[in-house]
Amino acid sequence: MISLGQVTYRFSDEYSGRVLRFISRNRIQAENITTKGGYTCLTIPMELKRELENELKAIGAEYETVSRSGLMYRLMILLRKKGLVIGSLVSLVVLFVISDLIFSFEILCDDNVIKKDVMNVLYQNGIRAGSSISGINMTMAERDLKEKVSGISWAGISIRGCKVIIDVIENNPQPERRERRLPTNLVAKEDAVIESVEVMDGQLMKPVGSAVCKGEIIVSGNEFFDRKYYHGTVEKHTYFQRYTRSIAKVYGSFEKTETFFQPYFTTEKMTCGEPETKSFLYIFDTEIPLFFETDSECLISPEVYEPMTFFGFELPVGRKSVELTHYSYTQRPISETEAADRAASLAETYEHNFLSEYEIRDRSESIKTTEEGVYLTVKYSLYGEISEEVEFFIKK
């Protein structure tokens, strides 16, 4: 039998005989019936309290309640503490309210651009951190996502707890297609000597071995045809003209001279002082700085986010912190040797950035030192594609 509680009574032992008879006659469940020091104590379930008290009153016994225990009494004690009751009710109401709020988003996509677009569209549809889950019109939002977010072919929204999960399927990448169909010429982009030509369309204007100046037409998109026929014994010609897009690969060799200058000082970024930790209070998607001033010229470390948790659930409230280190630019004097090394490094960077498409057949350099710094002049002998496409109906 599940008892809601128990009550222990104490009364004079002169009444114990009658009380015991009452207990055995009515088969009352009683525990710890003891007689000690002229008093009898017994414990009965709370449900039988009224019955025993009536009997005790009927026989004229004076009794007192020694103790109460059990779930019901504990509940009554708790109910007497109004602060606790009100606090529990408030907590329940708060839990009920916040269980209907959106705390976080998860977009199942790796592309940051798509993620940003999805968040923008959701924001426009009123789906944002802190808004009500029951107020979301998922059908409309999904439709909007499919229409407005470029790069996705399907979107689905589901809700797990207080988190909105957006599943998107990205478009399959389309193969690149060359849309240019205008008539074009291929012109020389350097003063060079043509070494080999592969013409697929267009009329070759310069043969292999000839020199071309920058801008000179190598393959023309304006083709002329001369059809020769005989009318009797008379030779006749018919001329045709056709515009086409010149497609060819023209390889040639050319020379290029570049000068790199390095002064006798260098500018470097120097950190100063110890890193300073700045914290932000993070509520939903809002970051509230917990400091008053900041310096823009600082190196910023990656953000560290520490969310608050409630029984294992991550709340949309937490603390974000970053480490800021102040820096400044300083000029450091350097030696002539270091300046020459730095000039060589500049040349190397230039080759890596601008001459990577060419084959460097020969390279000669000369160094000239002045009072300001070091001049490094490099003469390159290069081989590679020397033509570029130019639309000839459009004035450039």
Added chain:
Amino acid sequence: MKNLKEVLINTGGMYSYITITSDSTVMIEGCTQIVECNEVLVKVLTKLFSVEVWGSGLALNSFSNSTVSVTGSICSVGLERRKAGEPL
């Protein structure tokens, strides 16, 4: 004749089981009345016997199915057949 009487008593549920679990617990089934309960003596009546449990620091627990248990330091358990005509 005696056997017939025994059978009638047995089938009528007149006997009660007394279980001495240890020197600290005695269980008495079929209890009709608790006569006395103090620190040294617990006396209860069954249909045929008066049961006395002697000891020290005794306490009685009564259950709704006419069963009582005596706990404490038990020295002896005594049985006395009840006289004919004694009220149950």
